[in-house]
Each structure stands twice: as C-alpha cells, then as structure tokens.
Amino acid sequence: MLDGPSVAAALQECGVTHVVWIPDSHLGAWDAALSHAPGITLIRACREGEAIAIAAGLILGGRKPVVMIQCTGLFEAGDSLRNFVHDMKLPLFLIVGLRSHMAAQKGKVADTCPQFSEPIMQTWKVPYVLLEPRHVAADLAAEYREAQAEKRAGAVLLAE
Amino acid sequence: MAMTHEQALEVLAADRGQRVVVTTMASIGLWPRISDTPRDFAYMPSSMGQGPALGLGLALAHPEPGVIVVNGDGCTLMNLGFLVTMANTPANLFVLIIDNGLYEVTGGQVTAGAGHTDFAGLARSAGIRRVYHFDSLEAWKQGAAEALAGTGPAVIWLKVEGKLGQQTPKPPRGMQEQIGRLQTSLAGSS
Numbered sequence: 001m002l003d004g005p006s007v008a009a010a011l012q013e014c015g016v017t018h019v020v021w022i023p024d025s026h027l028g029a030w031d032a033a034l035s036h037a038p039g040i041t042l043i044r045a046c047r048e049g050e051a052i053a054i055a056a057g058l059i060l061g062g063r064k065p066v067v068m069i070q071c072t073g074l075f076e077a078g079d080s081l082r083n084f085v086h087d088m089k090l091p092l093f094l095i096v097g098l099r100s101h102m103a104a105q106k107g108k109v110a111d112t113c114p115q116f117s118e119p120i121m122q123t124w125k126v127p128y129v130l131l132e133p134r135h136v137a138a139d140l141a142a143e144y145r146e147a148q149a150e151k152r153a154g155a156v157l158l159a160e
Numbered sequence: 161m162a163m164t165h166e167q168a169l170e171v172l173a174a175d176r177g178q179r180v181v182v183t184t185m186a187s188i189g190l191w192p193r194i195s196d197t198p199r200d201f202a203y204m205p206s207s208m209g210q211g212p213a214l215g216l217g218l219a220l221a222h223p224e225p226g227v228i229v230v231n232g233d234g235c236t237l238m239n240l241g242f243l244v245t246m247a248n249t250p251a252n253l254f255v256l257i258i259d260n261g262l263y264e265v266t267g268g269q270v271t272a273g274a275g276h277t278d279f280a281g282l283a284r285s286a287g288i289r290r291v292y293h294f295d296s297l298e299a300w301k302q303g304a305a306e307a308l309a310g311t312g313p314a315v316i317w318l319k320v321e322g323k324l325g326q327q328t329p330k331p332p333r334g335m336q337e338q339i340g341r342l343q344t345s346l347a348g349s350s
Binding site: 018057058 | 205208209210213214215216217218221222239241242244245249335336339342343346
C-alpha cells in the first residue's frame with residue numbers, strides 16, 4: 001500500500017529534492033508526511049501546467065523534483081508536458097492520481113477519467129506504469145530510478 | 161516619454177547584474193541584440209505562460225545569482241495564478257511584465273486585458289510585496305536599479321508601445337545548446 005510516510009521515505013532515498021504538487025483527495029492525505037520529510041521541499045502550485053514548469057526549472061538548475069497531480073490536472077497540462085518533455089527533453093517525473101480507476105474496474109462509475117488517462121499518457125509519449133493498491137512505495141521508487149538512470153521522463157499512475 | 165519594448169530591455173540590461181535573464185515571446189527577438197551571454201536564456205520553443213514558473217524553479221535551484229523573467233502581458237494573463245504561487249514560494253525571482261496590450265507575435269491582436277488590467281494591483285493582491293510600475297522611459301531609467309536590486313520575489317510592470325507587423329521571433333540558438341551554456345555558467349553558484 002502506498003501511503004504518505006512510505007512514499008516520502010522512498011522519495012528521500014531516491015534523492016528527490018522537491019515535490020511540486022496540487023493534491024487530490026487521495027494524494028492530499030500525504031501532505032503532512034511530505035511537508036515534514038527531511039531534504040524534500042513541498043511546493044504548492046496553482047495549476048498543473050505551472051507545476052510542471054516549476055519542476056522543469058528545478059531540473060534545469062540541477063535539482064531532482066517530482067510532480068504530484070491528479071489526472072484531471074494532467075489533462076489541463078498537456079502543452080506544458082509537451083514543451084518540457086519533448087522540446088526541452090527534461091527528465092520530468094510525474095506521480096498522477098488516476099481518479100475512479102478502482103471503481104471503473106468494477107464497472108461502477110460514470111467518471112470518464114479512467115477512460116482518458118492512459119491514452120493521454122500514451123499520446124504525450126511519457127512512459128508510465130499503473131500502480132494499484134497491492135503495490136508499495138518501493139515500486140514507485142523503482143520506476144523513478146529507472147527513468148532517472150535512462151535520463152528520460154516517466155510517470156506512475158496511482159489507481160484511486 | 162512612452163518607451164519602446166527595446167528601450168525597456170536596454171534599461172534592464174544595464175541593471176540586471178549577474179542574474180539569469182529568461183526571455184519569452186517578442187522579447188526573444190530583441191534581447192540577443194542587447195545581450196547574448198550564457199546567462200541569457202531564450203525560452204523558445206515554449207509553453208506560453210509558463211516562463212515565470214520555469215524561472216521560479218531555476219531561482220529556487222540557484223538563489224544566487226537569481227533569475228529575471230521577461231514576460232509579456234498576454235503570457236501573464238495565461239497564467240495569473242502564478243502570481244499567487246510566486247508570493248507563496250519565496251525565491252530570488254524578478255518577473256517583468258512587458259505590457260503592450262497586444263499579442264504582438266501573432267499579428268497585433270489586442271489582449272483581453274488591454275488598457276484596463278492593473279498588473280501591479282493583481283501582483284499586490286496575490287501577496288507579492290515588492291511591486292513596481294513604470295509607464296515612461298524616464299521613470300524606468302530612474303527606478304530600475306532599485307527595482308532590480310536586493311532579493312526577489314518582485315514584479316515589475318512596464319507599459320510599452322505596441323508594435324504591429326512583428327514576425328514570430330527565433331531564438332539565437334537551439335534549446336539543447338542554450339541549456340548546456342546556462343548550466344555551465346551556473347555551475348558552482350548556490
């Protein structure tokens with residue numbers, strides 16, 4: 001299970017310096033853990049495209065940020081993602097809450113977020129993995145490390 | 161005397177010190193004739209409106225020498241929420257809003273804010289304490305050194321003359337070369 005303390009600890013071990021975020025109801029529960037994680041600065045942005053741009057500046061300056069947003073914000077942030085990942089070729093890493101995924105697996109939801117989230121990631125050509133409740137923070141850390149080692153962008157979609 | 165875009169940038173060049181200058185949109189076409197050092201970063205290709213956020217990240221990573229982002233009024237209107245983020249995230253960041261009331265590079269169409277939007281008021285209301293407004297060349301020349309001194313965050317709103325018939329600017333060099341020059345220049349700074 002992914003929770004705030006385990007994710008914060010995993011990000012610390014990965015050397016992450018900043019979390020730039022706009023929380024959703026799931027990620028929001030991690031606020032305290034991320035706020036108090038030694039070595040990690042939590043930056044609160046107003047919009048998701050802006051969060052990606054702040055992270056891009058940090059990467060340009062040699063820091064190691066991750067962006068945490070909900071999939072709805074990912075939909076808004078397309079041009080920012082396109083620019084910083086593909087024009088500037090920066091190794092951006094995103095942690096994206098995939099709203100209603102678990103309910104959609106059971107056929108119990110009218111929310112269209114699950115319908116569009118993975119196709120959007122594929123369209124923007126950002127490699128990603130889907131992490132479900134059976135996964136742990138080490139799985140997230142492994143994806144981060146792999147993307148960093150390959151100097152490329154990457155993402156995890158967190159099934160909510 | 162009202163100032164031209166180029167005059168506004170010439171004053172900036174005289175008082176920018178060692179700071180990184182990130183240019184956006186129409187400023188990209190003018191700035192290399194005034195300054196073209198490794199600390200001059202033409203943000204193009206871009207995601208319009210994200211220049212100040214890019215500058216914030218860079219300024220957080222390098223409080224010294226700090227960062228000046230030369231933004232347009234159209235770019236600012238695209239991401240007004242950034243002013244709130246900027247106020248909430250102290251950094252050595254200076255955002256210049258070059259306000260000509262036009263989307264100059266697309267042919268000179270007026271912006272939604274042309275003539276009535278108070279960018280200084282927006283910045284103050286967002287919580288930014290250091291806010292300046294200059295609407296003449298004389299005033300900008302007199303106030304630039306103070307406005308660009310010390311530590312950000314600061315917002316400087318400059319009213320300039322609009323210019324029609326502009327073409328889409330081109331950066332002086334490719335993005336990867338720009339990134340390499342900038343990072344080499346900043347190596348060793350805090």
